[in-house]
Structure formats: structure tokens, C-alpha cells
Amino acid sequence: MAPALQITLVALIFLLLKPTCCSSSNILVVPVDGSHWVNMKVILQELHSRGHNITVLRSSKSWYIPSTSTFYTAVNVSMLEDESDKNFYSKMLQDVFECRNLLTFIRTLRQQHLLMKKLARGNKIMARAAALMLDDPVFIKKMQDVHFDLMLTDPALNLGVLLGSYLKLPMVYNVRWINVGEGHFSIAPSPVSYVPVPGSELNDNMGFQDRIKNMLHYLYNAVTLHFIINPYYSDLLQRHFPPGTDLLSLQQRADIWLIRTDFVFEFPRPTMPNVVYIGGFQAQRAKHLPTELEDFMQSSGDHGVVVMSLGTFVHGLPRDTTEAIAAAFAELPQKVVWRFTGERPSSLGNNTLLVDWMPQNDLLGHPKTRAFVAHGGTNGMYEAIYHGVPVLGLPLLFDQFDNVERLKVRGAARMLEAGFLKKENFLEALKDVLSNPSYRRNIQLLSQLHRNRPMSPMDTAIFWIEYVIRNKGAAHLQSVGSTLPWYIYYSLDVALVLMTIIVAFMWTAVFTCRLICCRRFSRKMKEE
Incomplete structure (x- = not known):
């Protein structure tokens, strides 16, 4: 073989074997325990196989997240599991069984109330854990010294959102649930006329009574988020973030939302450019059984x-x-x-x-x-x-x-x-x-x-995670709508101005007509 051809082949092999520009990136991961960890673990194993270095924050009392692993380094922190136990879910199950005895229209609202009480308690604990973390200069210095390239978190619990925002890291969510409902309700337009609110047990073909029920669920969730959950974080946000920052605004700054949904399962609904669908990514070809x-x-x-x-x-x-x-x-x-x-x-x-x-x-x-x-x-x-x-x-x-x-x-x-x-x-x-x-x-x-898709859900998830690492974020995919005040988002200020103009025009027209009629009547009376 000619020397020139040998050199060409070696160079080609080197290029093929050369890692991508985001290989060996440092990724900070804040997961959620239980079944949420099952699917997060699958993504982490794939990221590790592609050469990324992974650090996982876990509770020292975690139920399912091991303290030692071949594909990540664990750091113990205070989290929700420190003040909970597995029997919590069995106790809650008994309460749900009691709710199921109620009328269909009422029972989902009663269940929602039961769930919101548990979520409020969980957020109170999580806000306290986040405060301990952000108030600890040694821990923060340790995180900053690693020079992480990305925060990957499940925002069903807000610890990763708060820490990633504080460290100013590009952020990717592995998400289905956030705050008081499904992830879409925090990031995408969600018309309650045909998008069922989580917990309502409705589908996208709703009658009038169903739409009343759906609206009640939506309003209940909104009140819970803004008046019960958000206040738990207000002191923490005032001390560590710019004035006016609230929990929802931090959550909406994520670069990419990897939502664990596929529309063969979910009902069709509006979406956003930085929402990527990876539903079913953990499913794979069956292996041999024992x-x-x-x-x-x-x-x-x-x-x-x-x-x-x-x-x-x-x-x-x-x-x-x-x-x-x-x-x-x-x-x-x-x-x-x-x-x-x-x-x-x-x-x-x-x-x-x-x-x-x-x-x-x-x-x-x-x-x-x-x-x-x-x-x-x-x-x-x-x-x-x-x-x-x-x-x-x-x-x-x-x-x-x-x-x-x-x-x-x-x-x-x-x-x-x-x-x-x-x-x-x-x-x-x-x-x-x-x-x-x-x-x-x-x-x-x-x-x-x-x-039947051009790219598997797992490959889709990994592509977008590495995309954010390569480009140090994906701000160009974020909608400005998430930063607007609610009255501007719904164009209520425009509607108010237009209604004022219409009312003023009508009032002027009526006043002018009355004035003309009065003058004609007065002139006629004088002539008589």
C-alpha cells in the first residue's frame, strides 16, 4: 500500500473515532426517586456510554438511587426523601379509595385537593432543602469548581431548577410532571376547552359539563401554584435571585423540555419549539429472561x-x-x-x-x-x-x-x-x-x-442534550411569551383599549344624535 494512501486511511480512521465536540462534558443531574429514577437512569447510562462525566445529587436516604455506580458520581444532599417514607404512598392510597366513593364529578376534585395537600408539604420541604444548599458556600464552591456544562433535572421537584438557575447552567428537563400538573401546562398554550387538565380524568372530546369540570381543575391548580406553592420559595428567591424572580419564571427558562410523551398516547395539543417528545424512550427490545x-x-x-x-x-x-x-x-x-x-x-x-x-x-x-x-x-x-x-x-x-x-x-x-x-x-x-x-x-x-419514526426517542433525547451542550444553551427556541405579564399574554390591555375606543365612539355617536335631535325639536317648537 502506498504511504500516501496509508496516511489517508489513518487520518480517516482518526476522524471517525474522534469524539464529538461535547464528549467528556460535565453534566450535573438532579433526579427524582422511584419510577422517575427508572427512566432518568436509562438516559444517564446512554450519556455515560458516549463519554460524558455525570454527577448525581441524591439523598443519603434515597430509596432507589445507589450511592455508588459505574456510570455516575454521587453527591449526597438533603432532599424530600429525608422526611418521608415509602409507607406515605400506601397511606395516601387509602385516602384515594375513600375519594372514589364520591360522585364522578366531585371525586376528581376531591382527589386533586388531596394531592395538592401532599404537594404543598413536599414543596415546603424542598424549599427548605434548597435554602440549605444555596446558603452553603462550601457546597456552592464545590459545584462551581467542577465547571459543569449542563444541568439535567426532573422538575417534578424543584431542587434542580433552583440550583441550575443559581449556577447559571444551561438546563434540560427530563419531564412529565411539574408543580401541580403536566409539563405542557407550564410551557405551552393549554386551551381547557379541549386539553384535559391532569387529574380531571377527561379526554379531548368534552361536553359542557366536562368543560366546567376541566375549568374548575385548571383554576384550582392555578390558585394552588400561585398562592400556596410559590410562597414557600419567596424568601429563598429574594435572597439569591434578582428582584421579581418567581418559581414559574425560573422553570420556564429551561433550554429544552424533554417531555416523556408521544402523541399516539397523549391527546393532540399545542406545543412549543423547545419541547421535544421522547415518550417511551425507556422501552426497548426484550432481552432473554432468566x-x-x-x-x-x-x-x-x-x-x-x-x-x-x-x-x-x-x-x-x-x-x-x-x-x-x-x-x-x-x-x-x-x-x-x-x-x-x-x-x-x-x-x-x-x-x-x-x-x-x-x-x-x-x-x-x-x-x-x-x-x-x-x-x-x-x-x-x-x-x-x-x-x-x-x-x-x-x-x-x-x-x-x-x-x-x-x-x-x-x-x-x-x-x-x-x-x-x-x-x-x-x-x-x-x-x-x-x-x-x-x-x-x-x-x-x-x-x-x-x-414508525425517523429517530428513536432515546437518540432524540441524547441529540438535544448534546445540542444544548454544544451551543451552550438554546435561547433561540424559547418563546418571549413566558416572560410576559398575564394581562399582556392574553392581550387584556389591548382589549381594554379597544373596548374603551368603541364605548367612547358609541357614546359620542349617541350624544351627537341626541344633540342634533334636540336642536331640531327646539327649532320646530319655535316655528310653531
Whole structure:
């Protein structure tokens, strides 16, 4: 081979192997625990594989975020988990069950009130934790000395928003929930005439009564945000940020919002240039199952397997409910894999395998899986969509009722009230999902639409994270609308001026007409 050709080939290989201009960037991450950490971890592993250095702020009492890892460096800080416990969600579940006894119109508002009380308590703790952090010069100096290139945070809790803004870092959100609702409601126009407010359990085809309900949810959330949550941060913002700064204005300064949504699942709605959709990014091709679990799946024959999981937090289903579920499973010809913790149900059949943990994505992607009994968490719903598995939803808390409603509207799921579950209605609903081909057909159509895109959700997320690093922000994608006072945003000042002009014109016209008529009448009287 000629020397010149050898040099050319070496140079080409070097260029191909050369890392991108944002490789080895320093990324500061403030996650949220629980199921939120499950999807954040997937992004962090991908970023690490591309050469980025990751620092994760975690609570020393974190439930799911390890203190040591092969793909990030952990820094312990005070966070919400320091004053909470896992039983919090089981206690809240009992309160929600009581709410479900109320009339349909009232119960969602009562549930919203219950949730807002918990959110207010959480924000009070978070504001205190943020103050401890920003008031600590040693900690702040440590963060500044690293020279981070980016803040990646889940704004469901505001610690990352406050710290990233204080450090003046470009910011990317891995977001579904923020403040008192879904992320769109903080960044994009959200007409309540057809965009259902989170917690309302409505779809985008609303009648008059539904629109009243939706508006009440919207107003309740707005009052909670501005008069309950924001005041917790006012002292902190006055001490560490320019005058006039409030929590909402800080949140809206994020460069990119990676929203965990796909419109095969979410209802169509207005959006913004700096909103990027990565719904289902954590779902992936199924991997091989452990040998024992694979043998159990294969033993199901042509009947297949039902998979059941109620998420990472809740362990507080009433005993009679779990007994009813176990008895219903025992009558199925299918095998069942059930993620279950607690006392073993006495009515459990030989066809049901209880596990403390399951590779949920891999089970849903297994060819033997016929149905998914789920609580309606976002991660599970997107995994069901990705693998085309119909769902029987037992929503328990938070957004789960809305999530199952979205699949139900599309004919890909049925929903039952977990608090009123009996063996008979559970068995009837599950048999319907298993035997009615429309559920599988509809969710497989959603799966086809979800996969039919030019770039995978994960690659999309990584591209935009690195885009912000390369360009040191994405201010050109931010709308000026988020900085406008509310009366200017809604053009109320323009409407007031126009109405004043119209009223003045009408008053002048009426006055002129009256004056002319009076003069003519007076002249006529004199002539007579």
C-alpha cells in the first residue's frame, strides 16, 4: 500500500473515532426517586456510554438511587426523601379509595385537593432543602469548581431548577410532571376547552359539563401554584435571585423540555419549539429472561401468560382485594407472573408465580405474554404500547387514572376501580381483554405508530442534550411569551383599549344624535 494512501486511511480512521465536540462534558443531574429514577437512569447510562462525566445529587436516604455506580458520581444532599417514607404512598392510597366513593364529578376534585395537600408539604420541604444548599458556600464552591456544562433535572421537584438557575447552567428537563400538573401546562398554550387538565380524568372530546369540570381543575391548580406553592420559595428567591424572580419564571427558562410523551398516547395539543417528545424512550427490545422465568413462560403453552405489576411504591392493597385477584387468576387457563410483596394470598392458584421483582420490559416483549394488569404508571403504559400488549388498568394514584383513560379511549385497555374490585368483575374484565381481539389489534396499531419514526426517542433525547451542550444553551427556541405579564399574554390591555375606543365612539355617536335631535325639536317648537 502506498504511504500516501496509508496516511489517508489513518487520518480517516482518526476522524471517525474522534469524539464529538461535547464528549467528556460535565453534566450535573438532579433526579427524582422511584419510577422517575427508572427512566432518568436509562438516559444517564446512554450519556455515560458516549463519554460524558455525570454527577448525581441524591439523598443519603434515597430509596432507589445507589450511592455508588459505574456510570455516575454521587453527591449526597438533603432532599424530600429525608422526611418521608415509602409507607406515605400506601397511606395516601387509602385516602384515594375513600375519594372514589364520591360522585364522578366531585371525586376528581376531591382527589386533586388531596394531592395538592401532599404537594404543598413536599414543596415546603424542598424549599427548605434548597435554602440549605444555596446558603452553603462550601457546597456552592464545590459545584462551581467542577465547571459543569449542563444541568439535567426532573422538575417534578424543584431542587434542580433552583440550583441550575443559581449556577447559571444551561438546563434540560427530563419531564412529565411539574408543580401541580403536566409539563405542557407550564410551557405551552393549554386551551381547557379541549386539553384535559391532569387529574380531571377527561379526554379531548368534552361536553359542557366536562368543560366546567376541566375549568374548575385548571383554576384550582392555578390558585394552588400561585398562592400556596410559590410562597414557600419567596424568601429563598429574594435572597439569591434578582428582584421579581418567581418559581414559574425560573422553570420556564429551561433550554429544552424533554417531555416523556408521544402523541399516539397523549391527546393532540399545542406545543412549543423547545419541547421535544421522547415518550417511551425507556422501552426497548426484550432481552432473554432468566432460565427459571423462561421455563415458566414456555410452560404456558398456547394459552400464554398474564403479567401483573402495580409499580415501585404501592404495597398497600387491601387484603380482600389481593385475595380476589389471586382467586380470579386461579381460574384462568393462562399462567400468571405477578410482582407481589407481602403476605401470600391464600387463594393463590398453581398457575401463578409471585416475584419480588420482574424484568417488566422483557416480560412484556415475550411472545407468550397475552395481557398486562397494571396500575397505569407512565413507564409501564409505554412499554405496553411498544410491545403491543393490551392492558387491564387498576389505577391507584396520581396520573394513573388519566393514563389508563387514554388507552381506554383508544380501545387498547379496560379499567377497573381497585377499591371496588371483586373476583367476579376482575375475572370478567380480564377474560374480555384476553379474548376480545380488538384490544390487541388496537394496541398493536399504537405500537406500529409509536415505532414508525425517523429517530428513536432515546437518540432524540441524547441529540438535544448534546445540542444544548454544544451551543451552550438554546435561547433561540424559547418563546418571549413566558416572560410576559398575564394581562399582556392574553392581550387584556389591548382589549381594554379597544373596548374603551368603541364605548367612547358609541357614546359620542349617541350624544351627537341626541344633540342634533334636540336642536331640531327646539327649532320646530319655535316655528310653531
